[in-house]
Amino acid sequence: MITRIYALLCCLLLSAAASAQSSKTPIAPDARQKTSDTVVTDAVERVENITKMLNRVNNTLRRGFDTTEISAELPESERLVKNLHAGILANPRLLNIRSLYALQVILLEMEQTHNRWQQSLSTYSRAVTDMSAEINNILHDTVLERLPKDPGLQSLYVNQLSQLNRKWLQADTANRNSLLRIGLLQNRVAMNYIAITDMLDEVDFKLKNAQQHIWGREEKNLWDARPGDYENNFPQVLEGSIQATHRVFRFYLRYNWDVHLLNLALFVAYFGWLVASIHRIKKYHHDKKGIFGNTRYAARQPLLTSLIFVFTVGPFLYTNPPIIFMVILWTVLAVCVGLLQTREMPVWMRWQWGIMLSVYLGYALLNLLLQNSFLERWAQFFLQVAMLLVCWFFLRKQEQESAYNWPKYTRLVVYLAMGMFIAAMLTNLFGRVMLAKFFGISAVFGLISAQALVVLVQLLFETFYLHLEASKSNSRFAAFLDFNRIRESLRSTLYLLAAVAWFVILLRNLNIYSIIRDEVLLFLEAERKLGNTTFSFSSIFIFVAVIWISFQISKVMMFIFGHQDDSGSVKKNRWNSAVLLIRLGVLGAGILLAFTASGIPMDKLTIIIGALSVGIGFGLQNIVNNLVSGVILAFEKPVEIGDVVDIGTQSGTVKEIGIRASKIATVEGSVVIVPNGDLLSQHITNWTLTTQLKRSELIVGVAYGSDLKQAQALLEAAVKAQEAIQQYPAPLVVIHLLNDSSVDFRVLFWTDINVGLTVKSDLLRTIYDSLNSHGIEIPFPQQDVHIRGEAPPPADAASLPPSQP
Structure with missing residues (x-):
C-alpha cells in the first residue's frame, strides 16, 4: 500500500537532492538560519505530537476492547433463542400462564443483557471511529510537506518520517481490523436482539390473552377426570418442569448479581448495626437486663432478625422474578419467622405453623408444574381441604385464648384466606386448574406473609430502641429523643406500609399484579384537558403525595421535639426554638418539590401566588397575620415550647408553637x-423566659405577746430545712404587718417553678409543727363580744312606791 506519507517521503528525498545541486548563489547566513530554524521547529513539534498520538492508538488497539464476554456468551444466547422459539412458542400445548411467565422472565433478562452489550459495542465503535479520524487527519497535515534547508536536518527529518510511516501503517491496519470485528459483533447482537424483542412481544400478547381467559375451563370436572385424559403423568410433568425451572432459576440468578449484592449489603449493614448496639449496651449500660427485657426478639436473636429484614424487603428489589426464585426467598422467610417465635408460640400454634409451611411447599411445587396432571388436581384438592381445617381450628383456638396478644385484623386475614381456599377448591372442581393454583398459593402465603410483616414492624421498633439506648451514653441528641413518642407517631405509618406490601404480595401470587399495575399507570398517565390546561392524574397524585409526605415529616418533627416527660409536662430544650422554622422550611421545600416532581410549570406557581395575594386582600388577613407572627415568634423567641406563661386570664405551659396557632396546656x-397574632398583640407574662426560678411568698401570723425573735428564727430554720428552696437568691423572713389579731411575718423564697406548690405545702407543714412544738400560738381570726346587762337600782329605790302610770 502506497500511502500519502510514503509518497510525501519520496517527494522530500527528491526535493532534497535537487536543492543540494541547484542554486550556486548562497543565501545570506542569517536569513538561511532563520528559515531553517522555523521549519525545523514546526516540523519536529508536529512529528512528535503525531508520534505520541499514534503510539497511544497502537497501544489501545493492541490491548483491544473487552468483548470477551460478548463473544463467549453470544453463541449460547443465539442457541437459546432458537430453542425457546422451537420448544415453547411453536408448541401450543405448553403455552399456559406459568410457562409464559417463565419465558417472559428469560426474555426480559436477555433483552437487558443485549441492551448492555449494544451500549458497550456502540461505545467501542465510537472510540475506534474517533481514532480512525485522528489517523486520517495526518494525511492532510501540510506542515509535514515543509523541508528544512540544512542538508543534515533534511536527512534526520526524512528518517523521522520513515518511522512515522511505519507507525501509521500499523495503526491504520489495527484500526480497520477493530472496526470490522466490532461491526460483526454489533450485527450479530442486533439480529439476536430483534429476535428477542419479537418473541417478547409474542409472549406478552399470549400472556394477556391467557389472563383474559383465565376463567375459562381448561380440564374436565374433577369427578369426571381420568388419568387417561392427560398426555403425561405426574412424574413426567414433574421432571420436565424441574428442568425448565432449573434453567430459569440459573439464568435469573446469573444475570442479577447487582441486586444480590445489594441485598447482601443490606443484611451486613442491618446485622452490624444491631450487633453494635447490643455490644455497646452490654459494655456501657448497667441496666442492660432491663433494656433487653423491653425487647422480645432483636436482642435475643440478631441473626434471625437480620434475615427476616432482608428476606422481607429484598424480594421487592427484584424486577420480574421467576416463581421458583420467590418461592425460595419466601420459604426461608417463613422458616426464620417460625424459629424466631417458637419460644413464644403455644404448642398448637407451632404445629399449625409447621403444617402451613408444609402446605405452602406443596403448593409451591404444584405451582411450578408447566402442565396439568390427574394426580396434581387431587393433590390440590386435599391441600385445600387441609388448609380449611387448619384455619377453622385456628379461629376456634383464638376465641379460647383471648388473653394472647393477637395482631389486629388477624381474623379478617384468616377469613380472607378461607375465602380464597374455597375459591381454589371450586375452581379446581370445575376444571379451572391454573386459577385454583393461584388462589391456593395466594391464600397460604397470605397467612405467612401477614405474620412476617407484623413481626418485621416489631423488629424495626426494637432495633431502633436498642440503637437509641446504646447511643444515649455518647449522644445528647439520642438522649433527648423519646422512643415511646416516636413509636406512637410511626406505628400507623409502618403498619400502613406493611398492609400495602402484603397487598402487593397477594396480587403477585394471584398473577394479576402486572395487569393492575399497567391499568393503574395507564389511567394515571393519560393526558386530560380541562379547558386549555392539559394534565394527568399522575401529576396530581405526585403533587398531593409529596405535600402529604412533607406535612407528615413536619408533624413527626413537631411530635418528637415537642418533648414531654412521663408525667406529661412539657420540657424546654434548645431544639424548640428552631422547630417552627424547620417545619416551615420542610413545607416550603415540599411545595417546590411537588411542583417540580409533578411536572407542573413553575409559572403556575406565580399565578397561585397572585391569587393568594388577592385572597389576602379580601379575607386571609388573619391567616397571613398568624403565619407571619409565627415566623416572628421563631426569630425573636419571646415564647418557646415549655415556657410557663400567663395570657389574659389563662395560665399554663406552651405545648406547641404551630404555623397558625399555638397550644397552651x-x-x-x-x-x-x-392564634400566633394574639401572642404578639397581647401582654404576656413569661415566667421561664430567662430562668426556671419563681419567687413564692407565705404570710405567717403569730399571736400578740409571742417572742418575735424566736418566731423569726424558727421560720428561717424551717425555710433552710427545705432542700428544694434556692439558697441564692437567699430566702428572706421579715415582720410584715401588725394585724388585728396577729403579728404577720412575710416569708420570701425562690424555687423551681415546676415544684413551687409542693415546696409551699411542705414548708407550711414544717412551720406549723415548729411553732406548735415551741408553744408559739398561731392565732386565727376571732372577735371578743362583751355582753352588758341593765344597771341595778339604787338602795333606797326599793322603799319608794311604784310609779303610777
Missing part, C-alpha cells in the same frame, strides 16, 4: 388554642 388539663 393549663394546669386543669385543658388545652387552649391561641
Whole structure:
C-alpha cells in the first residue's frame, strides 16, 4: 500500500537532492538560519505530537476492547433463542400462564443483557471511529510537506518520517481490523436482539390473552377426570418442569448479581448495626437486663432478625422474578419467622405453623408444574381441604385464648384466606386448574406473609430502641429523643406500609399484579384537558403525595421535639426554638418539590401566588397575620415550647408553637388554642423566659405577746430545712404587718417553678409543727363580744312606791 506519507517521503528525498545541486548563489547566513530554524521547529513539534498520538492508538488497539464476554456468551444466547422459539412458542400445548411467565422472565433478562452489550459495542465503535479520524487527519497535515534547508536536518527529518510511516501503517491496519470485528459483533447482537424483542412481544400478547381467559375451563370436572385424559403423568410433568425451572432459576440468578449484592449489603449493614448496639449496651449500660427485657426478639436473636429484614424487603428489589426464585426467598422467610417465635408460640400454634409451611411447599411445587396432571388436581384438592381445617381450628383456638396478644385484623386475614381456599377448591372442581393454583398459593402465603410483616414492624421498633439506648451514653441528641413518642407517631405509618406490601404480595401470587399495575399507570398517565390546561392524574397524585409526605415529616418533627416527660409536662430544650422554622422550611421545600416532581410549570406557581395575594386582600388577613407572627415568634423567641406563661386570664405551659396557632396546656388539663397574632398583640407574662426560678411568698401570723425573735428564727430554720428552696437568691423572713389579731411575718423564697406548690405545702407543714412544738400560738381570726346587762337600782329605790302610770 502506497500511502500519502510514503509518497510525501519520496517527494522530500527528491526535493532534497535537487536543492543540494541547484542554486550556486548562497543565501545570506542569517536569513538561511532563520528559515531553517522555523521549519525545523514546526516540523519536529508536529512529528512528535503525531508520534505520541499514534503510539497511544497502537497501544489501545493492541490491548483491544473487552468483548470477551460478548463473544463467549453470544453463541449460547443465539442457541437459546432458537430453542425457546422451537420448544415453547411453536408448541401450543405448553403455552399456559406459568410457562409464559417463565419465558417472559428469560426474555426480559436477555433483552437487558443485549441492551448492555449494544451500549458497550456502540461505545467501542465510537472510540475506534474517533481514532480512525485522528489517523486520517495526518494525511492532510501540510506542515509535514515543509523541508528544512540544512542538508543534515533534511536527512534526520526524512528518517523521522520513515518511522512515522511505519507507525501509521500499523495503526491504520489495527484500526480497520477493530472496526470490522466490532461491526460483526454489533450485527450479530442486533439480529439476536430483534429476535428477542419479537418473541417478547409474542409472549406478552399470549400472556394477556391467557389472563383474559383465565376463567375459562381448561380440564374436565374433577369427578369426571381420568388419568387417561392427560398426555403425561405426574412424574413426567414433574421432571420436565424441574428442568425448565432449573434453567430459569440459573439464568435469573446469573444475570442479577447487582441486586444480590445489594441485598447482601443490606443484611451486613442491618446485622452490624444491631450487633453494635447490643455490644455497646452490654459494655456501657448497667441496666442492660432491663433494656433487653423491653425487647422480645432483636436482642435475643440478631441473626434471625437480620434475615427476616432482608428476606422481607429484598424480594421487592427484584424486577420480574421467576416463581421458583420467590418461592425460595419466601420459604426461608417463613422458616426464620417460625424459629424466631417458637419460644413464644403455644404448642398448637407451632404445629399449625409447621403444617402451613408444609402446605405452602406443596403448593409451591404444584405451582411450578408447566402442565396439568390427574394426580396434581387431587393433590390440590386435599391441600385445600387441609388448609380449611387448619384455619377453622385456628379461629376456634383464638376465641379460647383471648388473653394472647393477637395482631389486629388477624381474623379478617384468616377469613380472607378461607375465602380464597374455597375459591381454589371450586375452581379446581370445575376444571379451572391454573386459577385454583393461584388462589391456593395466594391464600397460604397470605397467612405467612401477614405474620412476617407484623413481626418485621416489631423488629424495626426494637432495633431502633436498642440503637437509641446504646447511643444515649455518647449522644445528647439520642438522649433527648423519646422512643415511646416516636413509636406512637410511626406505628400507623409502618403498619400502613406493611398492609400495602402484603397487598402487593397477594396480587403477585394471584398473577394479576402486572395487569393492575399497567391499568393503574395507564389511567394515571393519560393526558386530560380541562379547558386549555392539559394534565394527568399522575401529576396530581405526585403533587398531593409529596405535600402529604412533607406535612407528615413536619408533624413527626413537631411530635418528637415537642418533648414531654412521663408525667406529661412539657420540657424546654434548645431544639424548640428552631422547630417552627424547620417545619416551615420542610413545607416550603415540599411545595417546590411537588411542583417540580409533578411536572407542573413553575409559572403556575406565580399565578397561585397572585391569587393568594388577592385572597389576602379580601379575607386571609388573619391567616397571613398568624403565619407571619409565627415566623416572628421563631426569630425573636419571646415564647418557646415549655415556657410557663400567663395570657389574659389563662395560665399554663406552651405545648406547641404551630404555623397558625399555638397550644397552651393549663394546669386543669385543658388545652387552649391561641392564634400566633394574639401572642404578639397581647401582654404576656413569661415566667421561664430567662430562668426556671419563681419567687413564692407565705404570710405567717403569730399571736400578740409571742417572742418575735424566736418566731423569726424558727421560720428561717424551717425555710433552710427545705432542700428544694434556692439558697441564692437567699430566702428572706421579715415582720410584715401588725394585724388585728396577729403579728404577720412575710416569708420570701425562690424555687423551681415546676415544684413551687409542693415546696409551699411542705414548708407550711414544717412551720406549723415548729411553732406548735415551741408553744408559739398561731392565732386565727376571732372577735371578743362583751355582753352588758341593765344597771341595778339604787338602795333606797326599793322603799319608794311604784310609779303610777
